[in-house]
Structures are given as C-alpha cells and as structure tokens.
Amino acid sequence: MAEGLTTDERAKELFGTGQTDAANISAVNAPVKMKVSDLNVYYGEAHAIKNVSIDIAEREVTALMGPSGCGKSTFLRALNRMHDLTPGARVTGNVTLDGENILGAGVDVVDLRQRVGMVFQRANPFPKSIFENVAYGLKIQGGYSAGELRAIVQRSLERAALWDEVKDRLNQSALSLSGGQQQRLCIARALAVEPEVILMDEPASALDPIATLKIEELIEQLKQNYTIAIVTHNLQQAARVSKYTGFFLTGNLIEFGETTEIFSRPRDKRTEDFITGRFG
Amino acid sequence: MSAIAGEGRATQAPARRDARQARRARARIADRVMTGVFWGASIGVGLLLLYIIIYMLGKGLSVISWDFVTKYDASGNYVGAQVFNSFYMVVLALLICIPIAFSAAIYLVEYARQGIFTTILRFAADTLAGIPSIILGLFGFLVFVTVLGTGRFMGYSRLAGALTLVMLNLPLLLRVSEDALRAVPNELREASMSLGANKFKTIWRVMLPTALPALTTGVILTAGKMIGETAALIFTAGSSAPVNGWFSLDPLYPGQTLTILLFNLQAEGGGPNAVQIQNGVATLLILFLLVFNLGLRYLAGALSKRLSGVK
Numbered sequence: 041m042a043e044g045l046t047t048d049e050r051a052k053e054l055f056g057t058g059q060t061d062a063a064n065i066s067a068v069n070a071p072v073k074m075k076v077s078d079l080n081v082y083y084g085e086a087h088a089i090k091n092v093s094i095d096i097a098e099r100e101v102t103a104l105m106g107p108s109g110c111g112k113s114t115f116l117r118a119l120n121r122m123h124d125l126t127p128g129a130r131v132t133g134n135v136t137l138d139g140e141n142i143l144g145a146g147v148d149v150v151d152l153r154q155r156v157g158m159v160f161q162r163a164n165p166f167p168k169s170i171f172e173n174v175a176y177g178l179k180i181q182g183g184y185s186a187g188e189l190r191a192i193v194q195r196s197l198e199r200a201a202l203w204d205e206v207k208d209r210l211n212q213s214a215l216s217l218s219g220g221q222q223q224r225l226c227i228a229r230a231l232a233v234e235p236e237v238i239l240m241d242e243p244a245s246a247l248d249p250i251a252t253l254k255i256e257e258l259i260e261q262l263k264q265n266y267t268i269a270i271v272t273h274n275l276q277q278a279a280r281v282s283k284y285t286g287f288f289l290t291g292n293l294i295e296f297g298e299t300t301e302i303f304s305r306p307r308d309k310r311t312e313d314f315i316t317g318r319f320g
Numbered sequence: 321m322s323a324i325a326g327e328g329r330a331t332q333a334p335a336r337r338d339a340r341q342a343r344r345a346r347a348r349i350a351d352r353v354m355t356g357v358f359w360g361a362s363i364g365v366g367l368l369l370l371y372i373i374i375y376m377l378g379k380g381l382s383v384i385s386w387d388f389v390t391k392y393d394a395s396g397n398y399v400g401a402q403v404f405n406s407f408y409m410v411v412l413a414l415l416i417c418i419p420i421a422f423s424a425a426i427y428l429v430e431y432a433r434q435g436i437f438t439t440i441l442r443f444a445a446d447t448l449a450g451i452p453s454i455i456l457g458l459f460g461f462l463v464f465v466t467v468l469g470t471g472r473f474m475g476y477s478r479l480a481g482a483l484t485l486v487m488l489n490l491p492l493l494l495r496v497s498e499d500a501l502r503a504v505p506n507e508l509r510e511a512s513m514s515l516g517a518n519k520f521k522t523i524w525r526v527m528l529p530t531a532l533p534a535l536t537t538g539v540i541l542t543a544g545k546m547i548g549e550t551a552a553l554i555f556t557a558g559s560s561a562p563v564n565g566w567f568s569l570d571p572l573y574p575g576q577t578l579t580i581l582l583f584n585l586q587a588e589g590g591g592p593n594a595v596q597i598q599n600g601v602a603t604l605l606i607l608f609l610l611v612f613n614l615g616l617r618y619l620a621g622a623l624s625k626r627l628s629g630v631k
Contacts, residue, residue, distance in 0.1 A: 120514065122510065122513070122514065125509070125510065125513060127433075150516045150517075150518055151516070153513065153514055153515065153516045154515070154516035157514065157515070158510075158514035160507060160510065160511065160514075162507060164505070164507035164508055164510070164511045165511075166508060166511065166512075166526055166530070166628075167508075167529070167530050167628060168529070168627070168628040168629055168630065169628055169629035169630045169631070171629055172628060172629035176512070176515060176517075176525070177515035177516060177517075179525075180512075180515070180516065180517045180521045180525065181516070211629065211630060211631040212630060213628065213630045226511070229511075229515065230514070230515070233515055233516060
C-alpha cells in the first residue's frame with residue numbers, strides 16, 4: 041500500500057468516492073427518539089458531513105464508527121448543537137427530538153442541552169470538588185435546596201457506578217481522581233440534569249482496558265433509562281455495547297443497521313473491509 | 321545511529337572507538353560547563369537580591385518604629401501620611417483597574433470576533449504598556465491636575481494619582497488577564513455549555529474561577545508596579561501630605577506616597593536625618609509589598625476554595 045496517504049486518501053484509493061443513498065438504509069424498526077435527515081455540516085469551506093440520515097432508537101445504544109477524521113464526532117456534536125460554539129461551522133438539514141425540530145433559530149439551546157447531555161473524549165471535570173462537579177448543572181438552573189442537591193448528586197454518582205469510590209471524599213478536588221473515575225464523574229455530571237439522550241464522544245478512548253470495561257458496563261445499564269449515541273473507532277466496543285451501528289467514511293454514512301447485521305452480513309464492501317481490519 | 325548500533329560489537333576498529341570516546345568526553349564537558357553557567361547565573365541573581373534585601377533591612381529595621389509611622393515630631397521623622405497614601409492609592413487604583421481589565425479581557429476572549437479590531441486593541445495595549453511612566457505622569461498632570469483641576473475640582477490629589485496609576489497599569493493587567501482566560505481549556509467551556517449553561521454562567525462559574533490563580537498573579541504584578549511607581553505620581557499625587565487628618569478617606573487630598581517622599585528626600589534634602597528616614601522608608605516599602613502580596617494570595621486562595629467547594 042502506498043505510504044504517505046491520509047486515511048481519507050487511502051479509503052478513496054481502496055473504494056472510490058461513491059456516495060451512498062443513505063435515506064433508505066437509516067430507518068430503525070423501533071420507537072425513534074431522534075431523527076436526523078439530510079444533515080450537512082460545513083467548517084468554512086470544508087464539507088465535513090454529507091447528507092446523513094439516521095434514526096436514533098429510544099432507550100437503545102446507537103454506535104457511530106469509522107476511521108479517524110470520518111466525521112463521526114462532527115455528526116454527534118450536531119445533535120445537541122455544540123457546533124454553535126465553533127466559529128465558522130454551519131449545519132443544514134433536519135434533526136428532531138421527539139418529533140420537534142432542534143436546529144431552528146427559535147430553539148432554546150439551553151433546554152436542548154439539558155435534554156441531550158454529552159460526555160467528551162477526554163474526561164473534562166471542572167477544577168472543583170467532586171460534589172460541585174455533579175451539582176453544576178443543577179446549580180446553574182437554580183432552585184434546588186441543599187438537601188435536594190445532595191440527593192441528586194448521590195443518585196447520579198450511584199448511576200455512574202462511582203458512588204462507593206467517592207462517597208467519603210465528595211469535598212475533594214475532582215482532579216484527584218484517576219482518569220477512569222474522572223470519566224465516570226463526567227457521566228454522573230451529565231446524568232444529574234436528567235437528560236433523555238446522552239451523547240458519548242469516544243468516552244473510553246483515553247482509558248486503560250479495565251476502566252474501559254467499567255464504562256461499557258455502565259453504558260449497558262444506562263440504556264434502560266436513556267437513549268445513547270456513542271462514537272467509537274473501536275470495533276469491538278461498537279459490537280459489544282450497541283444495538284444499532286452506523287459506519288462513516290469521509291463524511292458519508294456508508295451503512296446503517298442493526299449491529300449484529302452490520303458485523304455478520306455487511307452489505308457494503310467498504311464496511312466489510314473496515315470491520316475485517318483491512319484499513320482504519 | 322551507527323554509533324549506537326555498533327555498540328558492543330567486538331570487531332570494532334580501535335580508531336573508531338577512540339573517536340567515539342572523544343566525542344562523548346567533549347559532550348560531557350560541554351554539559352558540565354553549561355550546567356555550571358546556569359547554576360552560577362541563578363545563584364548570582366539570588367545572592368544579589370538577598371544582599372539588597374538584607375542590606376536594606378539591616379539599615380532600615382532599626383529606624384522603623386511605631387513612632388516613626390504615627391508620631392509627628394519637629395524633625396520630620398514621620399511617615400504615617402505617606403504609608404497611608406501609598407496604601408490608599410494602590411487600593412483605589414486597583415478598584416478602578418481590575419473591573420475594567422477583567423471585563424475587557426473577557427470581551428476579548430469570549431465575545432469579540434477575532435480580527436483587525438482586536439489586533440489593533442492588543443497592539444495598542446502592548447505599546448501603552450511600554451510607555452515610560454514619566455510621560456503618562458505628565459499626561460495625567462495635564463488632564464487631571466490642570467484641566468480637571470480648574471476650579472479646584474481635583475488638583476494634586478490621591479484621585480489624580482490613582483487615575484494615572486490606572487492608565488499606566490491597565491494595559492499590563494488586561495494582557496495578563498487575557499492570557500489567563502485564554503489558558504482555560506476549551507473542554508471546560510464545552511462541558512459547561514453541554515450541561516445547559518449559557519455563556520454568562522459559563523464565564524462566571526467556570527472561566528473566572530479556573531483562571532483565578534493566574535488572574536491573581538496579574539493583580540499582584542500590577543500592585544507591585546503601582547506601589548513602586550514614582551515618576552508618574554510626582555506631578556499628579558503631589559509632593560505634599562497633609563499632616564492633619566492624613567487618615568482621611570477624601571480622594572481629593574494631596575497624596576505624597578512613600579516613593580515620592582524617598583525621591584524628595586534625595587532631590588531636595590530632608591534635614592540631618594534624611595538618610596535615616598530614607599532607610600526606614602525603603603524598608604517599609606519592602607515590608608509593605610510583602611504584606612500586600614501575601615494578603616492578595618491569601619484572599620485569592622480563600623476565594624478559590626469557596627468557589628470550588630474543595631475542603
């Protein structure tokens with residue numbers, strides 16, 4: 041294989057640049073929480089996401105996989121409008137949450153982000169105490185008593201499988217925790233504001249195998265109450281945790297379907313090559 | 321590469337081995353020499369500073385007494401008004417300077433569209449920060465003392481001095497604050513926004529608390545420059561300090577500071593005790609700076625603890 045090519049170029053060399061008619065392969069046979077249709081994201085001139093349509097099933101895990109730079113994180117960040125914060129980013133198309141459009145100008149972004157929470161690739165706790173980190177989202181809303189705050193912080197930490205490890209040191213700095221604990225703290229922080237959907241952007245990519253396992257077990261539990269969309273470049277992780285999987289390449293959605301189908305009978309040659317480790 | 325690869329090979333030619341050893345010996349010597357230079361430089365600087373401080377404390381500590389600060393006597397061995405003025409003017413100048421600098425820094429980092437306007441603003445601030453203080457002192461004299469002083473509104477006063485200090489130090493504090501805010505990782509901003517915080521709450525609850533230690537350093541630097549400032553104050557705060565009622569909080573009182581007194585004693589003479597008083601004043605200035613900085617650090621530390629909830 042030629043050296044010095046980027047993943048994109050290698051992918052093009054291997055597969056050509058064929059577009060896929062994503063519209064008819066993105067539907068799921070389940071209640072839909074978020075419906076994405078004809079989504080396009082641009083960074084200035086660069087066209088990062090091209091006409092992507094996906095249904096995100098309620099209380100299931102949807103995995104978005106693909107090689108680095110394929111646009112899967114960019115796609116995820118469109119779902120709670122984090123692109124609003126990026127100068128030069130432009131989003132077109134349609135995204136609905138429970139049937140309501142969320143991309144419009146009149147949408148209350150603060151409310152949207154409370155309903156669609158996010159966990160980032162690198163654990164990013166605030167330089168505050170463990171308690172203050174989890175209580176942050178509630179405190180900016182205001183109106184919670186000290187007792188309510190304590191109860192919600194405990195419940196959130198329990199749901200994030202962190203309570204037992206930190207219950208005796210809630211007043212210590214969150215930065216004193218290990219990397220895996222910090223990531224679970226960030227999950228607890230997201231859970232505290234009672235979101236309906238949780239977006240996870242490669243939440244375990246910076247963690248060791250044991251910490252990764254804990255996060256995956258946690259996702260397994262969380263899906264009973266929450267709709268989860270997770271970006272990963274780790275195939276095994278996608279296969280282990282998700283019900284549905286979308287495969288991205290150079291900004292296109294190549295294939296979408298039930299994870300078992302994608303991994304056992306991929307319809308697209310490019311998907312097959314990716315999951316059999318020919319590239320990526 | 322080849323030297324490493326060849327290591328331990330028994331068949332190596334002696335000439336090549338010698339050359340390699342010579343190279344290593346040279347590198348070792350260079351390393352030691354440079355280590356020595358760096359050591360020497362830091363020890364030299366440290367000793368020099370230590371010498372100055374010890375020398376001044378040695379000369380000055382014996383002069384300082386409660387009476388030196390509070391009691392007026394005929395010989396003029398009395399600096400209470402100047403101590404008060406120095407403190408008063410630094411606090412007043414900081415109270416004006418900090419809100420403006422922090423607000424402007426927040427605007428530059430969080431709100432302003434980066435472009436020609438912000439570039440010009442930064443360039444102007446950097447240039448202003450380098451202007452000799454006597455120039456701003458004369459500017460302050462012109463504006464605050466002469467123009468605004470017409471009809472005795474301001475004249476030579478603590479307020480005129482403090483405003484000149486603000487002009488002098490605003491650029492530095494602005495730039496340091498801007499850097500402090502810019503150093504806050506973008507991930508924290510995103511985390512806050514993703515939890516439903518708006519921009520203002522993100523700035524107030526995440527950006528400022530996270531940047532607090534660096535912001536404090538900026539304020540301490542600024543305060544240090546303000547305490548030490550002389551040239552810009554001679555023509556604005558004035559060279560006199562009313563002995564009666566020096567503890568008055570009136571910003572329109574003339575406000576000779578410790579540094580101006582030091583200058584006046586040297587330039588105009590101060591009687592038989594001038595040198596002694598200078599020693600005392602210099603020592604007071606050092607102690608003053610020390611107490612002020614420690615105080616600011618303590619305040620910032622306490623504030624940081626409160627904001628972060630860490631106990």
